[in-house]
Amino acid sequence: MNDLKIEGAPLPDMPWQDRPADSKAVLWRYSENPVIPRDIISTSNSVFNSAVVPFKGGYAGVFRCDDTCRRMRLHVGFSADGIHWHISETKLEFESEDEEIGKFVYGYDPRVCFIEDRYYVTWCNGYYGPTIGVAYTYDFETFHQLENAFLPFNRNGVMFPRKIKGNYAMLSRPSDNGHTPFGDIFFSESPDMCFWGKHRHVMAPSPFEESAWQSMKIGAGPIPIETSEGWLLIYHGVLLSCNGYVYSFGAAILDLDEPWKVKYRSRPYLISPQKEYECVGDVPNVTFPCAALHDPETRRIAIYYGCADTVTGLCFGYIDEIIEFTKKNAM
Numbered sequence: 001m002n003d004l005k006i007e008g009a010p011l012p013d014m015p016w017q018d019r020p021a022d023s024k025a026v027l028w029r030y031s032e033n034p035v036i037p038r039d040i041i042s043t044s045n046s047v048f049n050s051a052v053v054p055f056k057g058g059y060a061g062v063f064r065c066d067d068t069c070r071r072m073r074l075h076v077g078f079s080a081d082g083i084h085w086h087i088s089e090t091k092l093e094f095e096s097e098d099e100e101i102g103k104f105v106y107g108y109d110p111r112v113c114f115i116e117d118r119y120y121v122t123w124c125n126g127y128y129g130p131t132i133g134v135a136y137t138y139d140f141e142t143f144h145q146l147e148n149a150f151l152p153f154n155r156n157g158v159m160f161p162r163k164i165k166g167n168y169a170m171l172s173r174p175s176d177n178g179h180t181p182f183g184d185i186f187f188s189e190s191p192d193m194c195f196w197g198k199h200r201h202v203m204a205p206s207p208f209e210e211s212a213w214q215s216m217k218i219g220a221g222p223i224p225i226e227t228s229e230g231w232l233l234i235y236h237g238v239l240l241s242c243n244g245y246v247y248s249f250g251a252a253i254l255d256l257d258e259p260w261k262v263k264y265r266s267r268p269y270l271i272s273p274q275k276e277y278e279c280v281g282d283v284p285n286v287t288f289p290c291a292a293l294h295d296p297e298t299r300r301i302a303i304y305y306g307c308a309d310t311v312t313g314l315c316f317g318y319i320d321e322i323i324e325f326t327k328k329n330a331m
């Protein structure tokens with residue numbers, strides 16, 4: 001894959017560890033996982049499913065911090081190296097011109113996407129049930145909340161890092177008001193970040209016999225990465241086991257101009273809950289990616305993922321190897 005072209009700003013100093021000598025895995029875990037403990041702030045029960053981006057020579061993020069009342073909250077954090085984080089003790093407050101939209105009920109599973117001149121935050125926003133909240137910030141201090149992208153119920157709103165054919169683009173996963181036992185990924189676009197439409201179906205869960213880890217529901221993870229092979233999408237998939245839901249993640253490659261067309265989708269997972277911090281916690285057996293950092297030149301990727309709905313993990317890989325793996329193992 002020597003001619004593979006990867007878009008994105010250079011990030012040579014991104015968090016990284018080489019693949020362990022005894023590993024042949026496509027993705028390998030950070031040796032000091034969990035990278036963010038559950039009690040990094042005094043009010044948190046757990047810090048997981050969270051989003052980070054490069055910011056001013058370091059990193060910034062929006063973190064899902066469930067508090068000790070077990071309320072789902074978002075908190076802002078900063079880091080010089082992407083490993084050691086300072087997370088605000090107080091919850092993120094959005095500014096909104098509309099009282100109805102700005103009324104905070106709950107927020108979880110944020111994603112952060114830099115487009116043109118600002119950072120957009122999308123998250124699962126409580127508005128008569130879960131839907132996709134949208135806000136933007138320039139500085140991670142003031143956040144301007146926009147209209148919710150969709151009607152409830154919806155989760156896993158993930159923006160593309162540039163306009164596609166002139167419109168903003170987002171993946172999402174229509175759901176129900178509970179622990180949704182179904183779920184397909186859809187594509188939607190918007191001319192103005194207010195009105196979303198032209199909805200297209202992207203992917204359904206797979207037949208159990210084909211790929212059981214993604215047979216009950218699926219949802220987009222980190223912001224897709226643009227490559228000459230297509231958009232690299234890391235997504236989570238859920239298996240319904242006799243002991244409940246099991247969340248793993250894998251990769252797909254979407255057409256660049258028409259991202260609802262799936263070019264390749266891997267049958268095996270990349271990461272499934274196997275380490276103790278992924279198997280034991282408030283919700284056992286969950287690995288849930290929400291963000292990735294990458295460096296186009298070295299092809300390195302670092303993926304942040306929630307572990308057992310309790311802590312945040314980090315794993316590493318090479319983008320060209322993930323693409324090769326996805327093509328070779330495509331359904």
Ligand code: BMA
Binds near residue numbers: 108109179306
């Ligand atoms: C999903 C979301 C995630 C969570 C996962 C496992 O429906 O609520 O935030 O990590 O369930 O509990």
